[in-house]
Amino acid sequence: MAEVLVLVDHVDGDVRKTTTELLTIARRLGEPSAVFIGAGYEAAKEVLAGYGAAKVYVADAPELSEFLVAPQAEVLAHVAASSSPAAVLLASTPDGKEIAGRLAVKLESGLITDAVDVASDLTTTQSVFAGGYTVTAKVTHGTPVITVKPNSATPEPAPQTPAEEKIDITLPESAKAARIVGRAPRAATGRPELAEAAIVVSGGRGTAGDFGPVEALADALGAAVGASRAAVDSGWYPHAYQVGQTGKTVSPQLYIAAGISGAIQHRAGMQTSKTVVVVNKDAEAPIFAMADFGVVGDLHTVLPQATDEIHQRKG
Amino acid sequence: MKIVVLVKHVPDASAERTFSDDKTTDRAGVDGILSELDEYAVEEALTIAEADDSEVVVLTMGPEQAADALRKGLQMGASSAVHVVDDALHGSDAPATSLVLSRAIDKIDGAGHVDLVLTGMASTDGGMSVVPAMLAERLGLPHIGFAGELTVSGDTVTGRRDGDAASETVEATLPAVVSVTDQINEPRYPSFKGIMAAKKKPFETWSLSDLGVDPSQAGLSAAWSVVGDVTKRPPRSAGEIVTDDGEGGVRLVEFLAAQKFV
Numbered sequence: 001m002a003e004v005l006v007l008v009d010h011v012d013g014d015v016r017k018t019t020t021e022l023l024t025i026a027r028r029l030g031e032p033s034a035v036f037i038g039a040g041y042e043a044a045k046e047v048l049a050g051y052g053a054a055k056v057y058v059a060d061a062p063e064l065s066e067f068l069v070a071p072q073a074e075v076l077a078h079v080a081a082s083s084s085p086a087a088v089l090l091a092s093t094p095d096g097k098e099i100a101g102r103l104a105v106k107l108e109s110g111l112i113t114d115a116v117d118v119a120s121d122l123t124t125t126q127s128v129f130a131g132g133y134t135v136t137a138k139v140t141h142g143t144p145v146i147t148v149k150p151n152s153a154t155p156e157p158a159p160q161t162p163a164e165e166k167i168d169i170t171l172p173e174s175a176k177a178a179r180i181v182g183r184a185p186r187a188a189t190g191r192p193e194l195a196e197a198a199i200v201v202s203g204g205r206g207t208a209g210d211f212g213p214v215e216a217l218a219d220a221l222g223a224a225v226g227a228s229r230a231a232v233d234s235g236w237y238p239h240a241y242q243v244g245q246t247g248k249t250v251s252p253q254l255y256i257a258a259g260i261s262g263a264i265q266h267r268a269g270m271q272t273s274k275t276v277v278v279v280n281k282d283a284e285a286p287i288f289a290m291a292d293f294g295v296v297g298d299l300h301t302v303l304p305q306a307t308d309e310i311h312q313r314k315g
Numbered sequence: 316m317k318i319v320v321l322v323k324h325v326p327d328a329s330a331e332r333t334f335s336d337d338k339t340t341d342r343a344g345v346d347g348i349l350s351e352l353d354e355y356a357v358e359e360a361l362t363i364a365e366a367d368d369s370e371v372v373v374l375t376m377g378p379e380q381a382a383d384a385l386r387k388g389l390q391m392g393a394s395s396a397v398h399v400v401d402d403a404l405h406g407s408d409a410p411a412t413s414l415v416l417s418r419a420i421d422k423i424d425g426a427g428h429v430d431l432v433l434t435g436m437a438s439t440d441g442g443m444s445v446v447p448a449m450l451a452e453r454l455g456l457p458h459i460g461f462a463g464e465l466t467v468s469g470d471t472v473t474g475r476r477d478g479d480a481a482s483e484t485v486e487a488t489l490p491a492v493v494s495v496t497d498q499i500n501e502p503r504y505p506s507f508k509g510i511m512a513a514k515k516k517p518f519e520t521w522s523l524s525d526l527g528v529d530p531s532q533a534g535l536s537a538a539w540s541v542v543g544d545v546t547k548r549p550p551r552s553a554g555e556i557v558t559d560d561g562e563g564g565v566r567l568v569e570f571l572a573a574q575k576f577v
Contacts, residue, residue, distance in 0.1 A: 011481075068458070068460070068476070070458070093478075095478065097445050097448070098447075099448075101413075101448035101452070102448050104449065105452040110539025111410070113444070114442070129328075132547065132548055133547055134545075134548055135542055135545050135546075137540055138540060139539060141539035174455050177456070178457040178458055178459055178485050179487070180483050181486045182483065186481055195479070199576065221576065221577070240477060240479070245328070245439065246496070253576070254571070264328050265328075271548075275576075276554075277567065291551075291554045292551070292570075293554050295558075295559050295563040295566065295567055296556060296557070296559060296563075297558065297559025301559070301564070302563040305562075306567045306568050309568040310568055
């Protein structure tokens with residue numbers, strides 16, 4: 001069975017959930033091989049083995065982490081050249097997409113971004129035009145390079161004892177051109193990562209700058225917090241939490257939009273959510289058209305009441 | 316300094332967007348605009364240009380009406396425009412697009428050294444975010460992607476890239492490719508003076524043969540991926556809407572409980 005390369009998305013060996021989703025998808029397509037680049041493999045080992053990696057390529061030279069994106073594309077191209085994989089899967093993140101772009105040029109291969117599903121014959125499904133259309137596509141030239149959106153598969157454990165192969169490559173000067181000179185880790189919120197969360201509670205203009213009720217409900221549900229562009233542009237919530245065309249695209253099981261009118265800009269980022277709940281004072285807000293359940297009311301009273309009710313039910 | 320800004324003419328996202336019979340984005344039957352996210356790249360170029368008297372060239376590839384996107388760039392303040400237009404381009408995928416644009420940048424560079432290539436973070440139609448990285452790969456240039464802040468000092472460009480896990484400061488030596496996010500600035504509106512001045516600015520139109528690109532390397536038939544089915548997503552079925560009568564929060568939780576979220 002042909003290998004399917006999965007680029008491991010991790011921070012110092014802390015493997016992100018998207019990688020376990022990719023390994024799960026890769027098992028449908030062939031034999032998953034994880035490609036681990038950077039420091040911390042010992043910490044990542046168990047997760048990669050646990051989700052079915054039959055092989056792990058480890059490239060841990062310190063210089064690989066000193067430059068942006070290009071070294072990872074070099075490593076993947078190197079591994080692809082020797083393993084002739086059926087496909088290369090990456091997470092649809094800024095890094096993942098840029099690595100995919102460089103890799104596709106190197107391999108002279110077609111690429112597909114933002115897949116929400118990959119079938120066993122490598123046909124991908126994408127949601128386009130702000131979720132207005134579903135499109136299937138297939139790479140027809142070279143080694144398919146596919147980036148997959150978070151939450152596109154449910155990670156399924158499949159314990160393996162992976163073979164390990166160390167990759168030592170000499171980076172060309174062209175891959176050492178964009179040097180990372182500073183790194184400020186984002187402050188931990190204790191909440192799930194927005195793009196990966198099963199439940200997202202978002203606030204918009206209707207919060208009038210007070211995200212307290214939104215955060216409290218999110219915490220009662222174990223959810224991530226999101227924000228509309230209007231809220232971010234007003235300086236009420238950091239841009240890292242923006243849901244929409246120019247922010248994160250989320251596809252959770254449950255999306256609660258509070259005080260968000262539902263401009264196309266926002267809908268583009270949450271249209272594929274499974275269940276949508278809306279709280280808005282304005283009964284005419286376009287977002288109600290997407291709601292599975294909606295409350296016409298002030299989020300400042302509805303959300304705290306809902307939070308209290310959840311706490312009571314939990315006893 | 317010479318700055319090339321890549322712009323794209325896209326179907327207006329606030330109107331109905333659809334596909335043509337050949338499953339490519341319908342660009343003829345809809346209103347097109349300069350991709351909103353490209354305005355940030357134009358603005359950033361103009362800001363840099365104002366400080367050091369740089370030349371700003373706006374570049375696009377696309378059908379005839381794509382010239383409108385270039386005009387908007389000129390009206391905002393760019394110095395000149397280049398439009399790559401050729402029937403053979405229709406349906407080009409990202410690898411072909413990056414090939415054609417890289418050749419166009421080479422040609423602009425041949426007429427006077429290009430120091431910086433600026434782009435938006437994504438187009439608002441295809442939204443792939445891969446062309447800037449592909450261009451950098453083809454041109455052999457450093458690439459700083461998704462920059463939320465940018466400074467150019469001498470021959471060094473420094474950008475702040477805000478990722479999920481960290482905010483990174485990235486440094487490169489010019490020439491370089493930089494894609495910018497919508498956090499970087501507030502794009503200007505064209506002034507009346509700018510609109511009038513734009514009509515007199517240099518505007519070049521190039522074909523694939525001008526770039527030495529064989530027509531068989533571009534377009535739908537040369538694409539390295541193929542679209543299968545295109546299906547309009549059914550509208551969401553109307554849900555239950557209640558008006559808060561003092562029990563709205565409780566009703567909400569009852570719904571969540573019925574759906575097993577609580």
